[in-house]
Amino acid sequence: MIFSMKTDALTARIAQAQLFDATFELVSSALVLLDGQGRMVKVNDAFAELLGYSLPELLGAPFSELLDRPDGLSQKPQHGQFLLIHRPGELVQRRFRHKDGSLLHGQSKMVAVGTLSLCEIVPIEVAVDEGLGQHQWLQRIVETAPGIIGTFRLNSDGTASVPWVSSCYEEYYGVTAEEVKRDANVLFERLHPEDVGRVRDSIAESARTLNDWQCEYRVCHPKKGEIWLEGRSKPTREADGAVLWVGFLHDISERKRMEQALLQSTARYQEVFDNSSDCLYLLEVTGNRQFRYIAVNASFERTSGIGRQQLIGRCLGDVIPHAGQKVMAAIRDCLACGHIIERESELELPAGLVALHTTFIPVRDEQGVIYRIVGISRDVSERRRMESRLLTSEQQFRALAENSLSLIIRYDLNGHRTYVNPAFERETGIPAARALNTALEAGWSANLPVTEYQNLLRQVIDTGEPVETVLEWPCARTGKRVVHAVQLIAERGVGGEVVSVLAKGHNITALKRHERLEEARLCLFEQLAKGAPLPEVLALVTRFIEQGRADFIACVMLADDDGRHLIPGSVSHLPHPCVQALDRVRIGEEVGLCGAAAWRGSAVIIEDLLADACRSFLRERLIEAGFRACWSRPIQDSLGKLLGTFCVYLSQPGRPSEDDLKLIHQASHLAAIAIERKRAETLLLESKKRYRDIFDGSLDALFLLDVSEDGRFRFVEVNPAFERRIGMGRAQLLGRTLEQTLAPFAVAIAIERCRHCVRNGVPFDKEDEFDLPSGHLAFHTTLIPVPGVDGKIRRIVGIARDITERKHAERVVHAREQEFRALVENSPDVIARFDPQGRFLYANPAAQRVLKQTLSELLGKTFSDALPNSPTAQSFQDKLELIIQTGDVLDEEFTYETPLSQNEQIVCHQVRTVIEYDRRGRLLSILAVGRDISAIRAAERRLEESHGQLRQLSSYREAAREEERKRIAREIHDELGQQLTALRMGISMLRLQFGQDHPALVERVQALMARTDQTIEVVRNVATSLRPAALNMGLIPALEWLVSEFLQCTGIACRLHVPSTRLKLDDERATAAFRVIQESLTNVARHSRASLVVIHLESGDDYVLIEVCDNGQGFDPMSLPKGTLGMLGMRERGVMLGGKVTIDSQPGQGVRVRVHIPLHADS
Incomplete structure (x- = not known):
């Protein structure tokens, strides 16, 4: 903060003179004023203190005497001025000689103005030209002095103002001098909130006592942040009661930082002092040559057994009198010689007998007098005991x-x-x-x-x-x-x-061998990591075991792909004849050492080749090569699959020791790792090739984006399909960002979606349409984030599938669906769709009207839930579940037993239900279409009733006709037959009576007799045709008569098979059966061209079955003309009796007529 005083009540010259004197004395920089001869005419306290002189010693003395010889000044008059050896205004590094002879390094800036020169030591030096007057002189001091110089006025009413201030005010407060002059309150606004009260109180106290104002405080600078300022000023009370301060202000932020660092350093040294394991203590040398404790550490307290409170302020001899004498003798020697000395002694202390190695360090004051002693004692009792x-x-x-x-x-x-x-x-x-x-x-x-x-x-x-x-x-x-x-x-x-x-x-022989084995193992793994060929790696495996045992010769055999033979993997150390014999070894029990080990899956050991003659086919060659023993064990992967064998050959017979077995096991394990790793690498390469082929051959556009730290997305891989879609080659795309590749309209969309994928860390799907060089295309794009080892999304895999055709198909399907929906919504038929659990998925308005429920009420319900009390609904639900299980198509009629609501008729629907499948053939839904056939069924019922009435009428008419025939036949037989018989008898009597007398009459009578006989025959035939007389005796006699008549009239053989029991048919049923068989025989005679007819009659408890079969030409029943009344009449006769007449025939296979007649009407 800057403090200034208002001088508008004084003349400008008086105010400037006061300001110059106060500033020259109060400024913290060292200032000196030189005359033309280089003598010091005025110095401030800071300058005298800096060089160690008093003011009288400096005034009038040549300034050059204060400089070290290399920096001495030379006087050179020029235009009546005294010039320094450096140019005016130049900042020069100089060395000054202190009163005590030491050198001070600082910067000096000197300005020659007229016959006077102003010099500032350390921060800035400025010279003031005395000829410029006091105002210019003051301005030079202000410009040269560090910080801000100004005035501050506190009026009697408590208001404050700043009448004058130097120009660099903005550097300290962030406001200009003009702003401060307009409003002094801005100074307090810039103060740190914690320092405002303290600054105001110090100003008030200085105004009350008129003592010099000095204060350190913090300012919140708008650009520099928090800075520390120190202010000093002299107050004077004016006539009107106001207080005017003249002073300066400078930045002490660096000093404050140094003070803080000093505090921290002091704290660290104190911590070291307190926590040192050595005994540390500080003694003050008193005037009577005693040594007073002023500081001890905790280690000293523990070692001596005396507390700090008992030591501080007391002399050494008073605390420990006996032991103190020995210590004081050593300290006095240190005072006498003035150097560091070391002593080792045993002292009897309260803590016990302690051997100490002590170092005494003298500390001198400014005059070089030793006024303190630092003691460092180390407990060497343990060392003494160790020596003993x-x-x-x-x-x-x-x-x-x-x-x-x-x-x-x-x-x-x-x-x-x-x-x-x-x-x-x-x-x-x-x-x-x-x-x-x-x-x-x-x-x-x-x-x-x-x-x-x-x-x-x-x-x-x-x-x-x-x-x-x-x-x-x-x-x-x-x-x-x-x-x-x-x-x-x-x-x-x-x-x-x-x-x-x-x-x-x-x-360390065993350890060294282990280290060598580990080195070999490490080398092996390094080769595996580098992707060395398998033979090289296996050679390292054999070297691994040979380093462990110098007398071992090792080899590795590999299993081929079919697992039936062993081939050499690493056999370079074996003699050449042995290598040739191992070219392809069959895996088996008796085909050699390695083959047997592979076959058994366990180790095989031959202790002595000379004693084992049948185990190895290599025996002779191995013996010739100098081998006497060999061991082999299988090499298996982690799943136990055979990979090969590991074999060891020795020049001496013997069994392997436990260490040997462990070594062989390690080597086998390493070989398994190498073989398995190589096979895995081969599979990996093949897999990479397959995936690369899939990547390149995919019809979908595939791409890989790299996510950079600045949020950009750069192509690192694309497939040919992507190249074709984007219209650019792979070489052009790789390394380019989305902004450099896509069209402007698509860049923003693509980047936003990629950022969404990175931000959420989950796959992202979207469908878009673009105008690309290959045309207007639609894509279904999937973005898949790929995290790195740190968990951050480093790459994005993109899959873009061309769905242009699908989109077109969807639009077509949508249009068709709209058409279908319009058709379904307006269809009078009931249309509903059910899910695989039989619940409503959809119901058209017609279905909603029938069920009296809205679509929202039906959704999720089954049909039986929609109509809970309807047996028909439950029946439909059962059929629906059966369809879901069997997959059959249902075409069935459902009738509601009661009307769905009052004042309505019973509803009947013809329902067709089909299953809908998806593309994979899985059941998707069930579609049911029901047509209201209530009116049709009502019409059918009315028609059936009409047919029944007609059938009853026809039956009645047929019965009446038969009865009429029976009556007419009876009357003809009884009445007309009797009359004709009587007539014939009369004619016979006439011939007998008059024939002899009248020969001509005999001839006429004979003619009448013949005519009468013919008439009787005609009457008999008419009566028979109306109703055969045999029918009155039962159906079987009637059929026998009919067969006889048929054979006689047609000549076609006819056989009748009847039951032995008597048929219990009433006359109506017997007559109907007879008429049907009669009509059948008539049709056979007319149309069949048959040579044999068989009639079979069978009787049950409540029915009679009659079959009429012929071997004629047959016919197609479906192609009969509509006017064939004979067939229709036969069927109607059966229906009228409650029975059934069926006619079966095929062209070339004859005809079979079956008549089924119940014995009772209720049957």
Whole structure:
């Protein structure tokens, strides 16, 4: 904040003079005013304090004396001015000599104006020309001084104003000087809310006491944010009671940051002090040469057993008198020599007897006088105890070394062996006496050169740091190479100096072998990862086991695709004759070692080839090659499928040890991994090729988009179908974004959908139509997000299917559906659709009217639910379920037993139900179409009633006719026959009576007799034709008469088969049956051209069955002309009696007439 004072009550010159004096004295920068001779005529307190001088010592002194010699000034008069060696206004780095002789580095800026020069040290230097007057001089100071210079006026009524202020006000407050002059309240608005009250209170206090105002506060700058400012000013009370401040304001943000950092640093040092494991304490040197505690840490309290409250402020000798004397003696030595000293002593403290190694550090004041001592004590009691135990440890070392399994060797400082333990003799084969009396070079057989080993010894002796190495040499007993990890450790004396080197060697032969095996395994996996060929990988597997056992020769055999033979996988180390014999080995029990192992699925071991003559067909060749034993085990994948065999050949007979079996198992497992991995890679390549073929050959447009960090979508793969649709080649598309590829009208849509897919992380489907180079096309597009390993969507798979034809078909189907719907909605027929559970999916208005329910009420209901109390509805529902099960078409008539509502007739519908299937042949729905045939059925009933009445009438007429025939036949037979008989008898009597006398009369009478006989015959025939007399005796006699008459009249053979029992037919039924058979025989005689007729009569309990069969030419019953009344009459006769007459015939196969007559009318 800037504070200024109002000077409108003063003259401008007086105000400027006051402002210059106050600013020159209060500014925090070092300012000096020089005359033309380079002498200092005026300096401020900051300048004197900076260089360590008092004001009287500086005034009148040459300024050049304050500069270090290399930066000295030269005087060069020019135009009556004193010029510095640098150009006026130039910012120069300079070194100043402090009063105490030290150098100060700073920046100086000097400006020569007239005979005076103004210089500012550190931030900015400005010179003021005295000739410019006090106003110009003040302006130069304002421009040169750091921060803001100005005035601030607090009126007696509490209002404030800023009469004058320097130009850089905006840099500190973010407002211009003119804005501040117009409204001083903006200054308080910029203050940090927490500092407003404090600043106002400090201003009020300064105005009350007229003491100098000084305050540090924060300003919220609109651009820089929060900054710290420091303000200083001198108040004066004016005549009107107002208070006017003249002062300056500068930015102390950097200083505040440094103060905060200093606080943090101090806190860290205090934390280190408090938590150090060493005893730390600070002693003050008093005037009487005593040492007072002013600070101790927690470690000092624990070690000494004395609390901090008992120590702070008290002298060393007062707290621990006896032990203090020893410590004070060492401190006085430190004071005397003035350097850091170290002491080691044992002190009797409240915590007990403690051995301490103490370092005393003198601290000097500004005059170089030691006024404090820093003490650092480390508890070395444990070290002392360790030293006391050293001799005991040496004895224990000897006992341990003598019985240790590890090599233990001690070397002196010249590198000669001074001790070796028994393990050294066992491992190296060198006796201890010879090892101690011979040089290290003698008998050295390790892999490491002896000079390098000696250099390692020298390194340990020189540095005291342990060194580790690995030595390998052949074993004296077995000849096999053994490996030892050797550690060289420096042995120190009591004073910490190296006195010898102890070498400890641990046998790591087995570990080394394991490491080599692991290296081989790692190499194997690296080759697998690099995609090396299978033979190379299998060669590494065999090398893996051969490294584990140098006497092993390993080979791998692979199972072929059919699993019946073994072929070489890695057999390069076998002799050539053996390799030839293993070219193709059949898998079987008695076809060799590998074939048997593959056949059994378990290991096969031949301990001695010389003793096993039938197990291996390679026996002779293996023996010739120097092998005496061989072992084999199958190689199987994770599912137990045979992949091959692993075989080991040895030059010595024997069985494998447990370690050997483990090693072979590991090798077999590695071989299985390699084989399975290679086969998987082959399958993967084939799969990739298949998917690539599918990708390229797909009729759908397929594409892959990469999602960049900036939200762009770039093509990384497309198939030919996409190229054809988009009209661009693959090379043009790859790497391009959607904006660079699609038309402007489609880019926004495509990007939005891709972003939707990325945002939601789920597949997205949409149908669109585009005008592409290949035409107006419709696509069904599916976008599938593909997340990366971090879970973010990195790519999008797109599938665009051309549905242009489908869309066209859908539009056509929609149009057809509209037409169909119009037809269905306006159809008088009942149309309904049901789902596979028999529930309504649709019902047209006609169905809704019939069922008296709306479509919304019907949906989801079954037909029986819609009409719960209707047996017909339940029957339809049952039929519907049967159709769903069988898939048959239903065409059935359903009649409602009662009207659906009052004042309505019984409804009858002819319903046809069909099943609707989808494209896959699955049941989709059931369509039912019902036509109201109530009127038709009513008409049929009326017609049936009419037919019944006609049939009754016809039956009555036929019965009346038969009765009339019977009566007429009887009358003809009885009356006319008697008359004719009487007439004939009269004529006979006339001949007898008058014939002898009248010969001519005899001739006439004879003629009359003949005519009478003819008439009698005619009457007899008429009576028979009307009703055969035999019919009065029953049906069977009538049929016998009819057959006889038929045979006599037609000559066609006719056979009659009748039951032995008497038929119980009434006259009406017997007459009807007779007439039907009579009509049949008539038709046979007229049309059949038959040679045989068979009549079969069968009688049941309540029926009579009559069949008339012929072997004639037959006919097609469906092609009979409508005027064949004979057939119709036969059927009607059967119907009138409650029976049935059926006529069966086919062209060329004769005719069969069946007459079924019930014995009783109710049957």
